[in-house]
Amino acid sequence: MLTTRLDKVLNWGRANAIFPATFGLACCAIEMMSVVSPRYDIARFGAEAMRASPRQADMLILSGRVSIKMAPVVRRLYDQMLEPKWVVSMGACSSSGGMFSNYAVVQGADKFLPVDVYVPGCPPRPEALIYGIMKLQDKIMGDKAMGWRERYQAEGTGEVEPGIA
């Protein structure tokens, strides 16, 4: 009884104080910065505290196309984030490769990391991104198990440093 209540309070707190990582990839990054601007003002949803370091952030907004050169970097950033963490894939390119079906672009960021919310558009309007973040908040508030590895049945896929294990 008490633990479920506590969970709810914790999730409520998590959902309403998301710290996004400042991470811009391409065109969508411009719209992502517009979200912070006075007209759209993501502070209304408690997610205005952009953090430059992934270690301080708990939401990664993949704003733009992920190239094959960038994919290892993105994955590394994601691994550096602390649990619980969420990923919003913003725009067509990071969701599915979009119009760039060619040799250089990873066809969807979900090939190498778990994505929670996909926001369609090329680029999505800031309102669309805010709607995606609201969907993510719903998800956080309803989600008891916070670790993404349990959520996605992905135990044992973590970074292995030889010599430690």
Place this chain on the structure above:
Amino acid sequence: MTDQDPLAVPYRERERSVTMERMGDQPVSGTDALLEDERHEELFTLNIGPHHPATHGVLRLLTTLEGEVVRDIKPIVGYVHTGIEKSCEDQQYWKVITFVERMDYLAYYFNATAYCMSVERLLDEEVPPRAQYLRVIHMELNRIASHLFALATGALDLGAITMLWWGCRDRDLVLDLFEMSSGQRMHPRYIQVGGVFEDIPPGWEKKVREFLAIMPTRLDQYEDLLDRNEIWLERLKGTGVISQERALELGVTGPLLRATGHPWDLRKAMPYSSYEQFEFDVPVGHFGDNYDRFKVRMDEMRESLKIVEQGLDGLPEGRYITSNRKVALPPRHELATSMEALIHHFKLVTEGFRVPPGETYVAIESPRGELGCYVLADGSAKPARLHMRDPSFVNLQSLPDMARDSLIADFIACVAMLDPILGGIDR
């Protein structure tokens, strides 16, 4: 390192995609004399990026530091390499416009115009004067939006967050105009081969004039905010100086070159799209430092406002797109009545138009400098090769020259005022 088990290799080894050998133990050029001095024994290599808030995207900079002083910088690019040029070779000419807009994503009208102008030159297609004026108006509004965003993010890098709010506020006003005339905030695909996609809607001109009335006051506000700010002045004045001759050697164009005092502006030097009919000045700087770059951008916004106003005043009547049905889609209402229009529409949409063989290079003045578009046509409906000479890509080469032997803080100011757009650099 074994090939069999990738997990046995440390993570850092696995993900490394760029060799650092050249930075390794070799002395960096120009620092040999200092190395002999006992006080300057150690050079420190610091990797900034690709994920760093001050690099405007995913630019990676390998900096060699000596204490707080930057001795060498190696920009490493390619983290948003999208293969757009390859994708364009697989698209029909009119579909390519969608792709090229996504290269330099703050100057989408310019990309589309450069591309369309090169295709028009291959086709020998005349653009109606009204379409040329509409292009100019949109490009200049786009220039304002781009400079505003450059200023906003640049100020953010230097720690002035108010400028970000204000810059985004006024950029949204421009984007509203784009949304009204062409349907989307970014990448509207408004510029077409042979003209523009649609005539401006009723009431748009009034909204633009409202914006033109507001904007000068807003620009004054920015100058009040930044130009009298001691920190801003201290960080920009005298930093990142590059000489005019060196800038020219490195192929630097745009506000960076004009900040060194060279009045090279393609709108004046080689007018295109009826720029010769507009009255405007080309602002230049004196010293080629970061402060001049900031001032040149501010003044360019004022000049752009003048151009937009003249464009609205002198907007000619007539067609907004060429009447050549082989290139431009017929108007919607004709489809119901005219068989020929329907056939043309069908042919254009399914097959696209064919462009006679040839190659051409067209350059226009984008907010960052000379934006050139090279198109090779082989007679089919798809371009055989498309190459964009992106100004950010060339201008980035001047970063080591600007920032060498300055402090790290000044080097951040250099990146901010250089205004590189990584989508344009990597394409």
Place this chain on the structure above:
Amino acid sequence: MPDATGLELIAQRIRSSLGDEAVTGTSYSRGQATLDVAPAAVYDVLAYLSKGDEEPWRRLMSLHGVDYLPAEPRFGVHYQLLSMERCDRLNVRTRIGGDEPHLPTVIDLFPTVDYQEREVYDMFGVVFDGHPDMRRILLPEDYTGYPQRRDFPMGGEPVLFTFNENQYPRWYD
């Protein structure tokens, strides 16, 4: 742009100072002047045009690589020269064949080509001899192949619809 006569005059001046085989042809179309140059003479011609000529072309604005695949020689490299004094452009084109084409670098004449030569190498595999840092620039260091060549596959994934899902069985393998 220099007109057709002006282009011939330029070609004549180059021929008289560098030999007949330096310039292989000229073409003038759609207001654009193109000078075809033998690959061995590229450096000399550009050095002559940038410094020695009576009407010098001091700036190189852009460098493009092209793959004219069915044609031989297969690759082309374009140098877009600009004269800021005369507001004029000239295109110098050279054609090279072979699977591993080589060209001399012009980085000491025009320092601006540093990145652009690397880009052409990255995309077409044209090696610029003498360039101080001939590495890939846009693609990862360990990438194989030169993607902008016409025979390089586009890559990407097929988009699956109900009508073509049978055409790509297990495309993800």
